[in-house]
Amino acid sequence: MKLAGPYRFECTGCGDCCTGPGADWMIEINREEQDRIQHHLGITRAWFRRRYLFRFDDETESLRMNRRSGACEFLKDGRCRIYTARPTQCRTYPYWPELMSRSAWQREARRCEGIGRGAVIPLTTVRQRLQSDR
Numbered sequence: 001m002k003l004a005g006p007y008r009f010e011c012t013g014c015g016d017c018c019t020g021p022g023a024d025w026m027i028e029i030n031r032e033e034q035d036r037i038q039h040h041l042g043i044t045r046a047w048f049r050r051r052y053l054f055r056f057d058d059e060t061e062s063l064r065m066n067r068r069s070g071a072c073e074f075l076k077d078g079r080c081r082i083y084t085a086r087p088t089q090c091r092t093y094p095y096w097p098e099l100m101s102r103s104a105w106q107r108e109a110r111r112c113e114g115i116g117r118g119a120v121i122p123l124t125t126v127r128q129r130l131q132s133d134r
Contacts, residue, residue, distance in 0.1 A: 008120055009116075010118030012114045012117070014112075014114070018071055018072045020071075026056075027072055028087070033088065034061070063087070097130060
């Protein structure tokens with residue numbers, strides 16, 4: 001993948017990346033991530049699955065999103081309640097392959113106030129973060 005940098009990103013804690021733009025928005029989550037969050041919350045596996053998971057027809061699992069606001073159920077008062085245990089998708093934002101073109105990065109900057117802020121992030125760091133998503 002050819003990267004279009006330079007990339008600047010400094011999280012402002014706004015929570016916009018935790019809120020999706022419609023019914024297609026999801027935070028995919030694997031079993032290891034589920035276990036990490038469940039232990040972080042100190043709840044049973046059954047309760048975690050019943051309260052916080054959504055399973056799609058293709059067996060993909062996602063964190064449940066609030067139907068009215070489109071926000072992740074763990075976003076409370078603009079802050080992530082599971083920040084230290086958050087899924088890979090959340091940990092690697094905004095370094096997702098689909099956002100690495102210049103036009104996609106600029107488009108995402110309209111949604112995320114942290115894009116374009118802070119020091120330039122070296123391309124080696126961006127590549128490492130893209131690798132951690134696999």
